Amino acid sequence: MMAQGGRLIVMAMVGCAAGIFLLGGLYPASSYVTENVFLIVIDGVRNTEAFDDTTHTNIPHLWNDLRPLGTIYSNFYNTGTTITTGAHLAMLSGVRSGLPHCIARGDDPLAFECYRKELGIPQEQIWLFDNNPDGFIGMDYSTHPAYGEEYASSSYHAYPRSDMHVARALAQAMDQYHPSLVLVNLFEVDRMGHQENWEGYLEAIRRADAIVYRIWKKIQADTTFNPAFRDTTYRDKTTLIVTTDHGRRDDMHGGFKNHSMRDRGCRDLMFLAVGPDIKADTVIETRGDQIDIGSTIAELLGFSLPLAQGRVLDEMLIVPPGKDESNGEVESRAVSSGWHPGPNRSLMDEVRVTDTDAMSRDPSIAASDEGLHLVWAERDTGLVSDGWDIRYALSTDAGSTWVEEDAPFVRKGEDTPHTPDIAADPLLGAFAVTTAYTFRPDKPGADSTFVWGVVGRARYGGGGWSPTVVPTKPKLMMIHGEPAVAVSGEQIEVLSAASYFQMAAASRESLGVGWRRRRVQTWGGRLRECPEVAIADTVRHALFVARSPGHGVPWYARRIAATGTVDTFLTAGEGVIHGAGLAVAGDRVIAVWGDDRQGHWEVYWRRSTDSGISWPEQAVSLSESGVGAWLPDVEASGDSIWVVWEDYRDGNAEIYAKQSTDAGLTWSEDTRVTAAGGFSVHPRVTHRDGDAYVVWQDDRDGNWEIYSARIAFP
Structure with a gap:
């Protein structure tokens, strides 16, 4: 139904259905x-x-x-x-x-x-x-x-x-x-x-x-x-x-x-x-x-x-009679020590990582010789106003159990972490980043109540977290979406979508060197979002969307090396893009993204075989959803490539995956990872010892929790 400047006119209307399938389950009528x-x-x-x-x-x-x-x-x-x-x-x-x-x-x-x-x-x-x-x-x-x-x-x-x-x-x-x-x-x-x-x-x-x-x-x-x-x-x-x-x-x-x-x-x-x-x-x-x-x-x-x-x-609401106002948190902790392969679990052997009354969201996973590293955002239920902590858990038995250890980022006063990412070097360990904002309503001389930035901490050698560092400019209007971090040896690259027309980037060449901060070129009045980064040897790769006012959404790949910077359009506005993944394996660079050029969302992919200098092959649809597939992530090692995504072909949000063992020449069938019946969303993937591991957030338990699984392809 739409009208413009005149009479109200009914143009289209979808009436009430006699029975409706609800993605998140059956919701009771309001008691207000x-x-x-x-x-x-x-x-x-x-x-x-x-x-x-x-x-x-x-x-x-x-x-x-x-x-x-x-x-x-x-x-x-x-x-x-x-x-x-x-x-x-x-x-x-x-x-x-x-x-x-x-x-x-x-x-x-x-x-x-x-x-x-x-x-x-x-x-x-x-x-x-x-x-x-x-x-x-x-x-x-x-x-x-x-x-x-x-x-x-x-x-x-x-x-x-x-x-x-x-x-x-x-x-x-x-x-x-x-x-x-x-x-x-x-x-x-x-x-x-x-x-x-x-x-x-x-x-x-x-x-x-x-x-x-x-x-x-x-x-x-x-x-x-x-x-x-x-x-x-x-x-x-x-x-x-x-x-x-x-x-x-x-x-x-x-x-x-x-x-x-x-x-x-x-x-x-x-x-x-x-x-x-x-x-x-x-x-x-x-x-x-x-x-x-x-x-x-x-x-x-x-x-x-x-x-x-x-x-x-709820401070302003009159609570209806009989409405439950209780709010608590139940903690669940596992115990394990020393990496070992774990039991021979099947595809559907999922592990529930969190079990709290708090909302847990936006997980990210990485692997090193120490084990699997997992971070996620968890709401602080003890706070009335907006408040999040970034939690961390380690698995040393192939994801069978997870041990929650010291959180890398917690709310301190009005300094609030928000959305994390994590990367790891096999030998050194993990480096985690998070977007964060600080609230300073009464600070003398302050020119803002809220400013955003990205902060990071290292967990090298199996020890605790290092002191916090600030890779990117700390006083931004907003950082939307997730930051992206890549680690290779002592090299670190961080990329985030800052404000609405720029990308904030930071690099560190080694542990003893300070951060080099810079702003990614803006290409005119285009929104920057969905950043991804990867490092291979001394070459840094970045991937991001640049939305233009005409709704065309070019997908950029950027290669930064000692010989110069190479920028490539991976798409030219064929469809709207949302969600992305980037992986490198030797000279191969693999990019995946959600794309609606078919009139619905599917996962597309494209690769470079010369370290991002050229991308001669055209983008190809990878998923076979037919309804909606987006928000993919990708990992690569040798000739193996693993892709995971969020898919709606089953009438609700489930996690699907696909594998190639020959560098993308052929692919497995779409493999369903979850069968929860609710929302299983935001998948992230990593690999270790030839196996792929996926984490996601899931509302099957009536609350957003974090789950993990080791993927076994048929």
Whole structure:
């Protein structure tokens, strides 16, 4: 269902199914009173002109009329990219997004899609309204193979019309379709700011304030406000959330004309919630994050947002009678010592590595003579605000058991690690890296509340972790996705997707030499993402996506050697790309990636046989999913190549693998690694003694846990 600048027109609608297969299992109906959620985003209002203004001149209705009815968060932030597209995707998916304006759709499933798929909600019940010039490309559905256009929201795009026009379109939809999940973007505040019209900017805030109040009165069917507001469908059954996607630069960083920076003015957000399950007249000082909005909407409406990293803003919720508030953590530790081959386990002999109440995600694995090294991110359940630790486990018996040892990165105060990677040299040991951010709201002279960077630690010779090092620039607006690290002898290469138009790289030639930091060439206004690195002898290889505004997604390979740098397009925009793997074996370089050029996702691969100088063979589809296969990883040793990926051919997310024993001339059949019935995602692979080992995150136990397996191919 889509409309643009005029009547609301039904163009396509998928109705409720009598029975629906749910990827994550059966989810119970919400126990809250709330049956509808309206999320209103006043685009680009700086908090110094909103809640932080002690006079509240620009928001009299929000402050005087709505605030006493609900809850505000006095410390609410955008900790990702302070740009409209990325910020809205973060709110709807619960995952920080690095996407700038109009680049492409997001890859993580949105609240719209999850709500429709899990509860069988028809398209006309979910609406997106905006008057943004970019038309909110990518906000109605994601590229995720389990969701997508089949579960899109209805949308109404009203550019270049006013916020009031958007409000009238919303009112018409409320009367005609009675939607239960709505996102409204009011763009005029941001437009006036970009025009550097201070008075127009303030007036736009005041108009938005009046519009929000009018919407609430219609929700509550207040006929004393307007006799036409007689429809009681929403009265006392609707939660209204009012926030902004980003603020504006403070005076230290150029003033209100622009945003897109890491300063406090851009990051500090207003947040207000009103509804039957929201505490009244409450101010919460606990830190909230933009990525918490999606999880909170899902909690209220009774569906899951499976990949969300945000939390439920439960401080503001009135807990329904009988709802379980318990939260604990059960630890599980194994004991082993000394590497040995382990039992002759079959393909399906999986090992559950973690067993906690915390979310465990984004595992990475590497091998050395000491054993198998595993790192993953695990939420700190003792913290109300966003908090993660990077955990580490070692297996010395071919993955049969894992011993959790000292964590390489733990949250210290407001210094928070986030997403890890690990690599190892067979003789020296492992080197782990993680993205991390630091929160400094009150530090004198600080020019930002949040800054991002990459930190690393070595575990050489079977000992403990070395002191922390900072390979890349430590003060970035955001690092999205995972970092990548490669180790060969004493050489280390680190690559990360920094902010949204650059890659941050760092190299170290030997243990006694400092880090050489650099920025990878940007090739104009293209998003950098999905970095991968590898080292062979003294040659460094890098692989990454560069998304362009036209949605073409060239896939770059970069070879760096003493003789110079060679860049190669591995694709030329044939399809959208997501997820990648890179491996080297002698002079062979193997690249794999997820590609939708066939109209659905499949894993493609390409190789170089001269150490990345040339790539004469064309990209070839490797997987045979027919439905959706993406997020691959690859390992190589001698003539052997192992590829693993996330696959949706079985109706849910399972891990598949493939092997070549002749350097890619022939391949085994697609081999199913998991059969869990839920989400088995984010596979990573390594090898040792001729065997391949895969790790992944899995929700079969009702919580995200880390699993591992040794792959035996038929």
